[in-house]
Amino acid sequence: MTSTSPTQQGETHVAPQADHGDPARTWIGRIAEGRAWLFLAGLIICFEVWSRLAFGATFVLNPFNLQSIAIFAVAPLLLATGQTFVIISGGIDLSLGFIMGLAAVVAAHATNMAGAAIPLPLAMLAGILAAVLVAGVPGMINGLLISRLRIPPFIGTLGMFGVARGAAYLLAGGTTVPVQNSWFALLGNGKFHGVPYLVMITAIFVVVMHYILSQTRFGQHNYAIGANVQAARRAGIDIRGHILRLYVLSAMCAGLGGALYAARFTAGAAQAGEPLLLDSVAAVVIGGASLFGGSGTIFGTVAGALVIAVIQYGLVFVNVEPFWQFIAVGLVIIISVLIDQAQRRFSGARQDE
Amino acid sequence: MNSSEQTTPLLEVRHLSKHFGAVQALNDFSMSVQPGEVVALAGDNGAGKTTLIKAISGVFQPTAGEILLRGQPVSFATPQEAREKGIETIYQDLALADNLSIGANIFLGREPMRKAFGFLPVLDRKAMAVAAKQTMGRLDFHVSRLEAPVSNFSGGQRQAVAIGRAVYWDAQILIMDEPTAALGVPEQRKVISLIHQLKAQGRGVIFISHNLQDIFAVSDRIVVLRRGVQAGERKISETNHDEVVKLMVGG
Numbered sequence: 235m236t237s238t239s240p241t242q243q244g245e246t247h248v249a250p251q252a253d254h255g256d257p258a259r260t261w262i263g264r265i266a267e268g269r270a271w272l273f274l275a276g277l278i279i280c281f282e283v284w285s286r287l288a289f290g291a292t293f294v295l296n297p298f299n300l301q302s303i304a305i306f307a308v309a310p311l312l313l314a315t316g317q318t319f320v321i322i323s324g325g326i327d328l329s330l331g332f333i334m335g336l337a338a339v340v341a342a343h344a345t346n347m348a349g350a351a352i353p354l355p356l357a358m359l360a361g362i363l364a365a366v367l368v369a370g371v372p373g374m375i376n377g378l379l380i381s382r383l384r385i386p387p388f389i390g391t392l393g394m395f396g397v398a399r400g401a402a403y404l405l406a407g408g409t410t411v412p413v414q415n416s417w418f419a420l421l422g423n424g425k426f427h428g429v430p431y432l433v434m435i436t437a438i439f440v441v442v443m444h445y446i447l448s449q450t451r452f453g454q455h456n457y458a459i460g461a462n463v464q465a466a467r468r469a470g471i472d473i474r475g476h477i478l479r480l481y482v483l484s485a486m487c488a489g490l491g492g493a494l495y496a497a498r499f500t501a502g503a504a505q506a507g508e509p510l511l512l513d514s515v516a517a518v519v520i521g522g523a524s525l526f527g528g529s530g531t532i533f534g535t536v537a538g539a540l541v542i543a544v545i546q547y548g549l550v551f552v553n554v555e556p557f558w559q560f561i562a563v564g565l566v567i568i569i570s571v572l573i574d575q576a577q578r579r580f581s582g583a584r585q586d587e
Numbered sequence: 588m589n590s591s592e593q594t595t596p597l598l599e600v601r602h603l604s605k606h607f608g609a610v611q612a613l614n615d616f617s618m619s620v621q622p623g624e625v626v627a628l629a630g631d632n633g634a635g636k637t638t639l640i641k642a643i644s645g646v647f648q649p650t651a652g653e654i655l656l657r658g659q660p661v662s663f664a665t666p667q668e669a670r671e672k673g674i675e676t677i678y679q680d681l682a683l684a685d686n687l688s689i690g691a692n693i694f695l696g697r698e699p700m701r702k703a704f705g706f707l708p709v710l711d712r713k714a715m716a717v718a719a720k721q722t723m724g725r726l727d728f729h730v731s732r733l734e735a736p737v738s739n740f741s742g743g744q745r746q747a748v749a750i751g752r753a754v755y756w757d758a759q760i761l762i763m764d765e766p767t768a769a770l771g772v773p774e775q776r777k778v779i780s781l782i783h784q785l786k787a788q789g790r791g792v793i794f795i796s797h798n799l800q801d802i803f804a805v806s807d808r809i810v811v812l813r814r815g816v817q818a819g820e821r822k823i824s825e826t827n828h829d830e831v832v833k834l835m836v837g838g
Contacts, residue, residue: 445707445709449703449707449708449709449710450708450709450710451698451700451710454687454691454698454710455695455696457684457686457687458684458686458687458691458695460686461684461686461687462682462683462684462685464682465682465683465695466684466695466696468666468676468678468682469682469695469696469697470666470667470670470696470697471695471696528684528685528686529686
């Protein structure tokens with residue numbers, strides 16, 4: 235389709251003017267861009283009305299509900315921030331769920347061991363640090379498999395899914411590992427002016443990740459690699475090094491998720507992240523990223539994770555059988571992708587040649 | 588062999604050979620490019636055009652022979668080294684990241700940074716946009732929405748972005764591999780005019796094409812390759828389609 239090219243002007247006019255209706259600015263483009271936030275607003279209104287009609291109580295103005303939703307969203311969001319980077323680069327990380335489980339077990343063991351030797355607050359920090367660092371190891375193996383041995387990300391991280399799962403259960407001795415550290419428990423359950431510490435840590439972390447994705451060369455190269463690896467390579471970007479760092483970063487996000495899980499439940503469990511992996515992918519997709527790579531934002535993913543958390547918590551709140559959650563989240567994913575497809579079709583982008 | 592004796596050529600290739608095992612992809616090939624000259628490289632598929640440009644642009648090393656840049660012998664271990672010396676290759680499949688703006692594409696891999704709040708390094712998008720606007724202006728390509736991703740532009744416009752990137756980084760030699768192949772006729776014509784502009788700026792262009800019409804429209808000289816050897820070299824003003832075709836197919 236070359237219908238976008240302006241009228242032919244002969245040889246004297248070298249390049250055409252670039253103005254021919256920027257499709258990203260059409261109404262459907264705007265809707266597609268902000269669809270995760272629209273979903274979120276729609277859901278909140280929906281539950282608010284439902285709750286008022288059914289129980290005569292407010293849903294969204296209840297601070298306890300907001301806290302619970304935020305806490306619900308923390309772990310999937312931590313996985314999803316790492317997953318956002320990976321999906322923008324055109325890959326996928328299936329191992330994040332069990333890397334999180336592994337990290338939760340490591341955090342529990344390390345906090346307990348360190349607690350025997352050093353003061354409790356330091357032991358807590360040592361536990362978190364150990365969890366994040368240990369999580370980096372499977373991330374590094376993922377990165378090496380994908381960048382050096384050219385294993386497709388789906389397969390490489392699927393293998394690591396199994397390895398991390400086994401390692402986590404072995405390390406936990408097949409059970410959950412309780413944490414004896416009052417500071418760690420406080421971190422997981424305490425609040426400051428009604429805002430849980432976990433939510434604060436996650437918010438800060440998300441802002442840092444947003445900075446890395448949107449304002450640094452690493453982030454810029456991540457988008458370029460997702461759109462056109464050849465172009466990125468020809469521009470002199472070190473693709474191998476980038477991919478390696480990328481998977482270490484995403485695994486470390488899962489590592490932090492595992493540590494915070496251990497804080498919240500004062501126990502490390504190998505299955506901590508098991509149901510969260512697909513939630514993380516769903517959050518990224520609802521947030522507007524394309525699984526083909528090249529697009530997506532951290533704040534979109536935040537909205538995506540909140541959509542899932544609102545559905546999960548809201549349906550429980552209005553007393554609907556929990557199995558409807560899966561159906562609702564599934565429908566949101568499908569609608570989200572349909573909007574994305576429609577936007578691409580209407581904008582005509584990429585269909586030029 | 589030609590008129591290159593008076594001035595030092597911008598680029599000169601002497602007795603270049605490249606063997607892949609027993610296959611001689613390029614054999615004792617010589618050519619030169621003067622400043623402000625467009626040299627067309629013609630030849631059938633498998634004649635060695637791609638091998639030649641890959642050797643010049645540092646994708647791989649020639650088996651024998653030498654490459655001279657302004658009279659100085661050079662050798663490139665990587666395409667980056669060639670690019671730093673001012674040799675830029677523009678590929679037919681458009682080496683652009685479609686989701687990024689013109690500025691981001693021009694600076695891809697070499698993004699300028701600035702300090703936000705005095706300490707936090709962030710991408711200097713403004714500088715990128717300004718440079719994009721100036722560079723594209725030099726190619727008579729006027730853009731108003733500099734933040735739009737290049738996927739919003741047509742094939743010819745994107746080709747202009749790729750050329751703009753080379754111009755911004757001050758490439759002296761542009762190797763263009765079938766720059767018009769993927770384009771419609773009006774767009775092809777625009778790329779041809781872009782090449783005229785590069786020529787007027789004193790840059791050297793190696794122009795690879797199957798399209799004799801384009802070659803005759805834009806080139807000063809034509810070098811014909813056949814099975815890895817130079818089958819002939821003609822000034823465009825002194826030859827015609829028939830002769831070039833004969834050289835290409837060996838008639």
